[in-house]
Each structure stands twice: as structure tokens, then as C-alpha cells.
């Protein structure tokens with residue numbers, strides 16, 4: 001049992017169990033994990049100014065950062081553990097190594113310092129104190145942002161150490177029992193390497209959280225009403241549900257009634273059309289010289305949109321030789337500049353072309369750029385009016401037999417296949433980090449190919465909507 005399992009346990013009890021006892025063949029590669037490992041190593045390299053070494057020799061020789069130290073520790077009676085600190089950082093002091101000692105550090109993605117960081121530091125400090133025969137009163141949480149490293153000092157008080165030991169004890173008990181249930185908070189699953197495995201089980205057992213829109217709280221509420229799975233939900237009488245909702249002071253009745261339709265669609269595999277859906281497609285029947293299909297790739301951790309992909313199509317109904325895909329790269333986060341960026345100029349050149357996108361990210365990003373470039377309010381309003389969010393149109397027009405309405409899920413369902421296998425926004429971000437690290441163009445090419453396919457997938461969905469129009 002080690003501290004990595006504790007990190008998993010804090011995310012999801014089942015994940016820790018699967019990491020420990022699950023069949024590794026059922027585990028999938030996770031872009032998120034790879035990003036985390038990659039950023040972590042860069043952070044450590046930069047923080048220690050490359051004075052990094054692996055193993056005991058690193059401590060003996062007094063490197064600023066030491067990786068890969070395994071410490072066997074007895075945290076409490078019968079609580080044997082192996083603690084592997086993410087990194088040890090050299091500090092002034094006295095220890096078995098000489099006139100210096102080590103403290104533990106972890107790196108984080110995002111801004112939040114979470115329990116997993118605190119408990120990891122606490123456990124590492126307990127093991128390290130005995131290992132180097134020197135006290136450890138604090139640890140560091142390192143965060144890399146725009147090529148700078150921010151170090152947050154965490155004081156490791158006894159209370160925190162006790163808490164960490166107790167959670168570790170809980171983990172040990174959990175690992176000795178049967179596999180825990182799938183978490184109700186399925187948002188966590190989207191970046192988990194056991195997602196496929198758990199999704200299969202959730203579907204076969206009828207988990208309510210498999211239904212689009214049903215999260216943790218809604219599933220608890222539905223269970224309170226006596227609805228335990230999506231099969232029960234699908235066959236629930238709408239009038240009875242309506243009454244139950246009123247009795248429980250729930251006013252958003254249409255939302256719950258839609259869950260019944262969503263469950264039916266999910267079980268039967270049949271799409272359900274919604275009334276008046278053609279009104280959302282009017283813009284496609286108006287006279288326009290063409291349409292722009294727009295998709296962004298970004299690094300949220302650095303607040304950096306590194307690729308704007310723009311597909312210009314003359315005819316929404318069919319491909320033409322005049323259709324052009326243009327990747328506009330922003331390799332150095334140019335959006336900080338006040339001047340009008342390349343992408344705004346491109347959009348202005350075709351100012352009577354509507355801009356089709358999937359989800360709200362693209363519109364928000366462009367409006368932000370326009371404000372930075374000092375567009376006046378009337379210009380911003382015109383720009384806003386050109387955006388057509390296909391994701392919203394799909395949701396207002398159809399109930400699809402899907403677990404979610406993401407671009408990947410919907411486009412796959414309407415028959416679109418990405419040229420590169422198992423791709424995702426996270427994988428594109430992983431390629432981007434690789435490119436930044438070694439300037440190898442092959443990663444940029446992969447990102448561009450992926451982004452072009454995202455644009456084509458959006459077009460595919462638009463055509464599906466048009467081909468299935470007619471109330």
C-alpha cells in the first residue's frame with residue numbers, strides 16, 4: 001500500500017481499489033495522467049534548476065531535488081506502507097546526510113491546493129523524518145504557470161498528520177473489502193483510466209447518472225422519490241412523477257419529465273425529435289455567401305488558446321473544391337497584446353459569413369479578444385450575432401440515445417470518425433506540451449489534423465440536423 005493509492009482513494013474509493021486489485025488490461029491510457037506527469041517533471045526540473053537526481057545517491061550527494069525515493073514506514077500499529085514522495089527538496093538543517101535535510105514537495109495542475117496534496121505531504125513528512133533522522137515541519141506545493149514556478153509553503157501540523165494516517169487506515173480497510181460502488185459524481189470519471197470499465201457496469205446496472213443531466217444531487221433526489229435506476233425512470237408515469245415532484249416542492253418539472261424521455265431514448269437506442277425543431281435551423285436556409293466552422297484548442301492551465309481552426313464552406317449541404325481549412329496558430333500567447341489578432345482579422349474578412357461552433361468556448365474566446373482589441377460595443381454585438389452554437393441546437397431539437405451531448409459523442413453517433421484514433425481535447429493538449437518541450441513539428445501536425453477533424457465533425461452534425469429536419 002502506498003501514497004499513490006491514497007491519492008486515487010481521495011478521488012474515488014473504487015479507483016483506489018481498481019488500481020490495487022483491478023485487471024490492468026481493462027485500464028486505459030489517460031491523457032490527463034500523462035499531462036500531469038509531464039507537467040510535474042517540468043515543474044521539478046525548473047524548480048531545482050536541473051539539480052535533480054534519482055534514488056538514495058541523490059540524497060547522499062546533496063542534489064537540490066531527489067526523485068524516486070521509496071520509504072518503508074510503519075505509520076501506525078499494523079499499518080505498513082511504502083511512501084514515495086513526489087520529490088524531496090534540499091533545505092538547510094541537519095540530517096544523516098550532513099548539514100542539510102530534505103522536505104517533501106508535490107506539484108499541482110490548476111489553482112486549487114486539494115486534500116490529496118496536503119495528505120501526500122503529511123505522509124511523506126512522517127516517513128521522511130525517520131528516514132533522514134530530522135524533523136520536517138513544512139512541505140511545498142509547486143505550481144508552474146507561464147514558465148514561472150510558484151511555491152506554496154504548507155505547515156505540516158500534527159493534526160494534519162493524524163488525519164492523513166486515519167485516511168490511510170480507511171484506505172487499507174477499503175482495499176480489503178469488495179469493490180466499492182461506482183461514484184455518484186460521474187464528472188470525475190471523464191478523466192479516469194477506468195472509465196470504460198465502469199461505464200459498462202453502470203449501463204448494465206441502470207445507473208441514474210448514466211442519463212444526461214442527472215448528476216449527484218439529482219440522482220439522490222430521484223432515489224428519494226423511489227426511482228433507483230434508469231429502467232424504472234423510463235417506465236415511470238409522467239403524471240405520477242409530476243405529482244411526486246410537486247409534493248417535494250420541486251418546481252422544475254419539465255427538466256424531470258425530460259429525464260424520462262432521455263432514459264427511454266438511451267434504452268431503446270432511438271432518437272426522439274422535439275417540437276418546432278426547424279425554427280433553430282432557419283439561419284441555414286437564409287442567403288449567405290458561406291459558413292465558417294470554428295474550433296479552438298487550448299491550454300486552460302496557462303489560459304492560452306494555441307490553435308484557432310477555421311473551415312470555410314461555400315455550401316452547407318455538400319462539399320465543394322472551394323472549401324478551405326486554415327489553422328491559425330498562436331504559439332506565444334499573443335492574445336495578451338492589445339492589437340487585433342490574426343483570427344479577428346480573418347473573421348472580419350468574411351463578415352457576412354455565420355460562424356458555426358460546438359459549445360460556448362469559441363464565442364466567449366472571440367468576444368474576449370474583440371474587447372481586448374478595443375472593438376466598440378456595436379461591433380461586438382454584430383460579431384456575437386454571427387455565432388451559431390450547434391450544441392445548443394442539438395439539445396433544443398433532439399433527445400439522442402447518448403450518455404452526453406459532447407462533440408465526440410454526438411458526431412460519432414451521426415457517423416463521423418476522427419482520422420486519428422482515440423483522440424480528445426486532452427490528447428491535443430498533451431501533444432501541445434510535447435511540442436512546447438521539443439519544438440517537434442510532428443506534434444503540431446497531429447494537433448492541426450485533430451482540429452480539422454473537429455471542424456469536419458461539427459459540419460457533419462450540422463448536415464445531420466438539416467437532413468433530419470421537417471417537423
Ligand code: SF4
Pocket residue numbers: 011012013014015018181182183186188189192193194195196198199
Ligand atoms: S471511472 Fe469513475 S467510478 Fe470508475 S474508478 Fe474512475 S472515477 Fe471511480
